[in-house]
Amino acid sequence: MERLQKVIAQSGITSRRKAEKLIVDGKVAVNGEIITELGTKVSPDDKVEVEGVPVTKEEPVYFLLYKPRGVISSVKDDKNRKIVTDYLPEVEQRVFPIGRLDYDTSGILLLTNDGDFANLLMHPKHEIEKVYIAKTKGIPLREDLSRFKKGIKSEGELLKASHVKTLSVDKKKHTAIIQVTLHEGKNRQVRRMFEEIGFPVDKLKRERYGFLDLHGMNAGETRELTPHEVKQLRQLAEKNVK
Ligand code: URA
Numbered sequence: 001m002e003r004l005q006k007v008i009a010q011s012g013i014t015s016r017r018k019a020e021k022l023i024v025d026g027k028v029a030v031n032g033e034i035i036t037e038l039g040t041k042v043s044p045d046d047k048v049e050v051e052g053v054p055v056t057k058e059e060p061v062y063f064l065l066y067k068p069r070g071v072i073s074s075v076k077d078d079k080n081r082k083i084v085t086d087y088l089p090e091v092e093q094r095v096f097p098i099g100r101l102d103y104d105t106s107g108i109l110l111l112t113n114d115g116d117f118a119n120l121l122m123h124p125k126h127e128i129e130k131v132y133i134a135k136t137k138g139i140p141l142r143e144d145l146s147r148f149k150k151g152i153k154s155e156g157e158l159l160k161a162s163h164v165k166t167l168s169v170d171k172k173k174h175t176a177i178i179q180v181t182l183h184e185g186k187n188r189q190v191r192r193m194f195e196e197i198g199f200p201v202d203k204l205k206r207e208r209y210g211f212l213d214l215h216g217m218n219a220g221e222t223r224e225l226t227p228h229e230v231k232q233l234r235q236l237a238e239k240n241v242k
Pocket of ligand 1: 100101102103105187188189190191192204
């Protein structure tokens, strides 16, 4: 027996949180009867419908995309810009990105139809390590960057990096390449941190997500995660619980 919201999330229709809202809103029927109770458990023999459409369990799929710059981390865009799912092979499943990278940020982005897996990885308490490479306008000093580790206040939030390192500087062009490691993923976090210290980010790339990197890949390329990688990511997230 599984909880109703889990069964809906596993079908790839939506996240578990949105599934809960569908249930409470009276959009979900089990064996023809509307159910609004969140704890309800169902067996594989029960017929679950969302807004009259039968729910079936999709085969889970997991992709790693080297997202190029100039692409929206979304499954649709009303302005007709490129979206991350444009770069995936044709699959039947409704695949969505796990978290997001800004339009102008490139790098590792995971995509799946497995709502539970996505929630597990995205949950703030699981703190998957992410490594970014930023090119800054201007050359921050060590003292400027050391503020990242203490935490920087921005729009009422405290933004922290666990590690920061200047990789190179170009004194003529007045730019620097800086590696920043985060265990959190707040909106536009890296760009906001650099804005706060007065050195805006010109280019940003996520080069590592947990143990996954972009080795051997070009921007716009996708590969499926191996079952072993999926298992390791799950273990990594579960181990990181604070
Ligand atoms: N930090 C940012 O500023 N942008 C991203 O896309 C990811 C992290």
